[in-house]
Amino acid sequence: MARAFGIVTSSGTHIKVEGMQDYRPIGAFSFLGRYRAIDFPISNMSNSGIDRIQVYVRRKPRSLAEHLGTGRHYNINSKRGKLQLLFSENNAENNIYNTDIAAFSENLEFIERMREPYVIIAPSYMVYAADYAPLLDAHIESGADITLLYHSVDNAREAFLNCDVLNLNKQKGVESIELNRGSAQKRNVFMDTYIMKKELFIELIRKARKISSMYTLPQIVNASAKDLDIRGIAHRGYFAPLTDFKSYYDANISLINIKTAEGLFSNDWPIYTRTTDSCPTQYFDGANVKNSVISNGCLIEGTVENCVIGRGCEIKPGAVVKNSVILSHTVIGKNAHIENQVVDKWVRVIHENKIIAPENHPGYIRRDDTL
Numbered sequence: 502m503a504r505a506f507g508i509v510t511s512s513g514t515h516i517k518v519e520g521m522q523d524y525r526p527i528g529a530f531s532f533l534g535r536y537r538a539i540d541f542p543i544s545n546m547s548n549s550g551i552d553r554i555q556v557y558v559r560r561k562p563r564s565l566a567e568h569l570g571t572g573r574h575y576n577i578n579s580k581r582g583k584l585q586l587l588f589s590e591n592n593a594e595n596n597i598y599n600t601d602i603a604a605f606s607e608n609l610e611f612i613e614r615m616r617e618p619y620v621i622i623a624p625s626y627m628v629y630a631a632d633y634a635p636l637l638d639a640h641i642e643s644g645a646d647i648t649l650l651y652h653s654v655d656n657a658r659e660a661f662l663n664c665d666v667l668n669l670n671k672q673k674g675v676e677s678i679e680l681n682r683g684s685a686q687k688r689n690v691f692m693d694t695y696i697m698k699k700e701l702f703i704e705l706i707r708k709a710r711k712i713s714s715m716y717t718l719p720q721i722v723n724a725s726a727k728d729l730d731i732r733g734i735a736h737r738g739y740f741a742p743l744t745d746f747k748s749y750y751d752a753n754i755s756l757i758n759i760k761t762a763e764g765l766f767s768n769d770w771p772i773y774t775r776t777t778d779s780c781p782t783q784y785f786d787g788a789n790v791k792n793s794v795i796s797n798g799c800l801i802e803g804t805v806e807n808c809v810i811g812r813g814c815e816i817k818p819g820a821v822v823k824n825s826v827i828l829s830h831t832v833i834g835k836n837a838h839i840e841n842q843v844v845d846k847w848v849r850v851i852h853e854n855k856i857i858a859p860e861n862h863p864g865y866i867r868r869d870d871t872l
Contacts, residue, residue: 505619505637507546507554508612509539510601510693512626512744513717516663519746520865521845526558527743528625529565531828531846533756534796534811537568538743540575540774541630542623543584547575548770549633552582553615556625557604559589568775575773587611600717602709612703620702622718624693628741628752630765630772633696636734640696646729647701647722649675650694652740657681657688663744665691665719667733675731678723691719692736701729739764750843750863753809753826757794779812787818796829803833811846824860828868842866 512527521530528539539556546554554577558565565586572584589604605612612620619640621633631650640648651667654660661681666688668677681688695702695718709721722731739761741752756762766772779798784790789804798813803820811829816822819836826843833839834851841858845868850856854872858864866872 504617505551505621505633505696506615506617506699507543507551507633508620508622509542509546509554509556509625510622510718511557511559511604512624513601514596514599516626516744518743518749520867521746521749521843524845524868525561525564526625528556528558529568530743530749531811532628532743533753534794534809536772536774537565538628539565539569539625540772541628542625543569543572543575544770544772545623545629545631545633546621547577547773551621551633552578553585553617554583555585555587555608555611557587557589557601557608559599559604562586562588570775574775576771585611597715600715602706602716602718602721603714605706605718606710609703609706612699612706615699618699620695620697620699622693622695622702624742626743627692627694628739628743628765629692629736630738630767630770631694631736632770637696639734640732643732644730645732646697647675647731648696649678649722649731649733650692650696650736651689651733652692652736653687653689655687657690658683658686660748661688661690661742661744663748664742665693667691669733673733673735675726675733677726678719689733689735690740690742692740692742693719695722746843746865747863750826754807754824757792757807757809777812785818788816825863845870848872 530538532538587608664681665678666681667675705721709716743749782795782799785802788801791806793805793808795810796812800815802818803816806823809826813830815832817835820833821838823840828846831848836853837850838855842864844866847869848866849871
């Protein structure tokens with residue numbers, strides 16, 4: 502699909518995943534043991550035939566840059582394709598001027614150089630599978646100025662509270678974009694995914710900078726709703742925005758269920774990631790594993806139930822780990838009990854600690870900690 506280039510955006514300052522985001526951007530978050538969150542939008546673009554992709558990074562770029570590398574593992578055409586990391590000069594976490602529009606404006610020359618007439622913009626902090634080729638076809642055929650992707654939900658009062666929602670008319674025209682404030686159960690959650698002509702995108706960037714230094718892309722699109730033909734297209738399948746700590750935990754745990762996972766993964770739509778040459782996981786006498794996703798290179802001697810376990814973890818004899826997301830290279834020592842937790846990378850729980858959080862309020866153990 503050489504008619505469009507791709508842009509993968511970083512999360513706005515209104516999105517905060519407590520604890521984990523102190524060490525890396527959301528796009529670099531480990532997801533389901535072996536992936537990173539950013540693998541999903543880049544794989545969607547690569548599978549859709551988009552082989553020129555810009556990735557915008559705001560702060561703490563090291564882990565994301567290491568994971569992305571040259572982009573070869575995303576099956577991007579090595580001759581004509583390119584994965585390009587672009588950085589924002591203003592990378593302060595809570596600075597009001599640290600917006601997506603500011604990042605686009607600072608890198609406007611790289612957008613202008615793109616040869617493709619259309620741009621598809623997707624977030625690094627939302628997990629879903631989508632073929633952008635038919636979406637681009639539908640956009641062009643409709644004659645719309647902008648097409649936005651949305652997902653209809655019936656639990657918007659208690660979930661998706663850090664997301665924007667679309668107000669649509671009967672013809673699926675977008676009347677406005679607003680923050681989900683939990684006022685209604687049924688809402689059309691905006692997936693922060695846009696399709697438009699490159700020239701219109703550049704025009705919106707310049708227009709937004711003139712109106713306000715704080716403007717974001719959703720705000721300028723919303724402000725232009727009366728003047729432009731903006732339409733929505735519904736998404737089907739699995740959708741998980743990683744917009745707070747609980748949503749990250751819930752998304753990982755939900756995909757332990759095979760039927761749920763089938764809405765995201767399929768044989769004809771691979772999700773690419775950087776792989777390692779680690780050996781298969783070893784299960785020793787006394788290991789008891791139920792309903793869990795276990796990554797490569799682990800040593801399992803204890804009990805694991807309803808968990809996601811990252812690469813290279815060790816669960817020692819007598820240890821019990823339940824309803825938890827354990828990131829890579831973590832050691833859960835003898836007779837330790839971990840329940841309803843997100844345990845960050847390189848943690849060592851070695852003192853027979855019992856760490857249990859309430860079921861609806863998962864806890865967090867910070868990276869490199871020893872307990």
